[in-house]
Amino acid sequence: MQTLKKHSIYALGYLLLIALLGMALRLFQLVELPFDYRFLVHTHSHVALLGWVYTALTTLIYKSYLSNASIHKKYQNLFWFTQATIVGMLLTFPFTGYALFSIIFSTLFLFASYFFMWLFLKYTSEKQKEAHSYKCIRISLCYMAISSIGPWALGIIMNTAGSGSDLYRNAIYFYLHFQYNGWFIIALLGLFLYILEQREINLPQKTFRPFFWMINLGVVLTFGISLLWMKPHFTIYIFSAIGSILQLLAMGVLMKSLYALSEKLKQATTKLFFFLMELVALLFLMKLIFQLIGTIPYFALVISSNIDLIIGYLHWTFLGVISTAILAFLSQFKLIHLTKRTVILYLIGFFLTEALLFYKGLTVWLKTSLATDYLWYLAAASSILLLGIINIFINQFRKTTGN
Template sequence: MINLKKHIGIALAYFFIVALMGILLRFYFVTSLPFNYKFLLHAHSHTALLGWIYLGLTTLIYRIFLTGVQKPKRYKYIFLFTNICIVGMMVTFPFQGYALYSIIFSTLFLFASYWFSWFAIRQVPEHFKKRFSWKLIKTSLWYLVFSSIGPWTIGGVMATLGPESIWYKTSIYFYLHFQYNGWFILALLGVLFYIFEENGVQFKQEKLTSFFMLINFGVLFTLFLSVLWFVPPTVFYILGLMGALAQLLAFYELYLLLKGNFKILQLTFSSRAFFLLKLAATLFFVKLFMQIFSAFPYYATLVYQLKDFVIGYLHLVFLGIVIPTLLAFLQYFKLLNIPKSFLWLFIFGLATTEALIFYKALAVWLGLPFFRDFYIYLAVLSCLFPVATGILFFKHLKSFYLSD
């Protein structure tokens, strides 16, 4: 039998390492440190997305939909191969950036994600296939596969057009977009609907169909928001705005679907997990309105010129939406516990660092006063993340060994 708590422990180890890397990146602007900033940034982002979040989501999917299948050894092989790829990227990126060995491990990871997607879609029991929750999960896995078009094109772009080409950045943004707007968000929504289904909630089919169409239209068309930085023709702005509005409508539909059943979440989730869900929902609506603004030429240009808006936005999505929701679901399925100390340190770190990042962008834009020790404050407050994630990881490790 597969011990999924152990798998989550490995994912949390990556979460802790990501936080430690983040501290080094923050202090790089405070004092002289002997590493290549871009190389470590690559390691930080790859370990965060493909180590911690990817493993957290795939473990959840296995726990919910696949624990009854008769091929646990195959999943063990997939998990082992995936972790070899993650460790390979984590070790090679800090020393060479995008080069031979890091590209080899990154490429192998794509095959690992294909392997898991094929395994999940092929092996899911028949009784799940008609559920709306599985429909969302299956779609998220297709977005995971589809996102890999971005990395596959990077090699050709670098060889022919070079890293300064607009197609280089576009390939990266294509990948990121379908990772967090497609794979991450739809997978988390699939888990959410599974919880409602298991609690006996029935939804009208036409409402589910409307939501499904809108959310996918939004995912596909908000891709155009990722290319506005090179000032494309006006039609790109219109299509991006259509995608942003579709996502807003989709989540209004979701609210209408769920508004009579929020009590179920409050009763079935712990108070800490429920708080994380409320935080993620609030910040998701902030994200939606930020997307709408970014569809207008003035703001699209502004965002491209002021990188702190992009950094703040990405941290809002990952630290404020995806990770809190993932943690809440992992606790719901008893794969980890959320310590109170972790929760408040993490929330305080998120609130203060996001405030500083966005203030810097606003200060440059609006000519507001800017304080000299900004990077020191940001680095010191960022230390809360490795402390918080360390508490989460080591307490999980302790509970795991005690339970054994």
């Protein structure tokens, strides 16, 4: 347990680092910085997905499914090997971008993630395999493996079609889609179901089955949205819209069932956890609505050339849905100490930055003028978010508790 607490603090350390890197990226437009912008974006995105989210998710999965399996030593070795690859990326991407050593570290990371998947499949008991939460986590790990086809393909594409080709861009989008819409979100749903199951709150089979099928069919079909920038054949728009509607239906089925169980859930968890789950559900619902809007050909075109709307949407999902849920779960599993005060600061920073990103996106779309000091406002909002994250991190080392 003590070890897993430490691992969770390392994950929070990465969150702090990406917030600093994100802040630096936002300052680029205001002050001169001695870094290559693209290299810093690569560092930020790799440490975010592989340092923060991967480390936190695998710690949560190990805690819930593998901590009684007597594989502590194996897991420890794998953990440190994985950390070495992440630190390797952190030390190479800012200076070289995609080059020999950063590619070697990213490739070694992929092998580590396959090994984690193997540990999960091999060391879970027959009884654990019957749980709904297990089924979600198993398929989320499959999405993780599927997403890795993207980086493997990049190597081949770079030597054939080239890094300026459509194929290159689509391989990156494939990776990103199956990482966050597949692996991260379905694993988080699985961990949420696990928390319910531990409190003897079980979804009826007639709810779980349609939910599971619709959400997963949706994951596969909504990959189409990542291709809409190319103005593809109209069937891709149809598949993307069907996928988005299926996911909305899946959420509808889940929410209806959870609504009936909400009193039980309220009593079994802390007030803060319940509030964060309600918030994450709302933010996820809005993400699914944005996703559906993005399948309408007119909006698909508007969005694909509007970087602020894209970054706003991505960070809505990364910071609002994924990171908030991870923080809530780590706290629910008693791996980190989360207080109302720090969460509120984080959420204020999140909502302000999102409001500003979407505001700029709208001015670009509607061709209206932008507030003169916009970039300073964005930097100020980002620093509130950074302050929230610094507070969450520092709180782990404080002896006193309370809100």
